[in-house]
Amino acid sequence: xxxxxxxxxxxxxxxxxxxxxxxxxxxxxxxxxxxxxxxxxxxxxxxxxxxxxxxxxxxxxxxxxxxxxxxxxxxxxxxxxxxxxxxxxxxxxx
Numbered sequence: 001x002x003x004x005x006x007x008x009x010x011x012x013x014x015x016x017x018x019x020x021x022x023x024x025x026x027x028x029x030x031x032x033x034x035x036x037x038x039x040x041x042x043x044x045x046x047x048x049x050x051x052x053x054x055x056x057x058x059x060x061x062x063x064x065x066x067x068x069x070x071x072x073x074x075x076x077x078x079x080x081x082x083x084x085x086x087x088x089x090x091x092x093x094x
């Protein structure tokens with residue numbers, strides 16, 4: 001039998017305004033899911049696509065179509081996140 005010890009979930013403090021973040025998860029997941037811990041304080045997410053070296057279209061909290069928060073965030077990509085107020089971005093336990 002193995003005693004599996006879970007490492008606590010990673011936490012990143014975000015501040016009002018723009019923050020550089022990555023995806024804190026074990027797999028790709030929607031922006032809605034990944035940023036749920038920030039509730040409605042997050043407004044805009046600008047993805048940097050590492051594979052092609054360009055920014056992808058903006059993801060907007062409450063947006064639709066190509067700007068929908070149901071779009072997936074990808075492990076390894078970088079993101080600019082805009083929040084109305086500070087908070088803690090928590091990931092999934094590793």
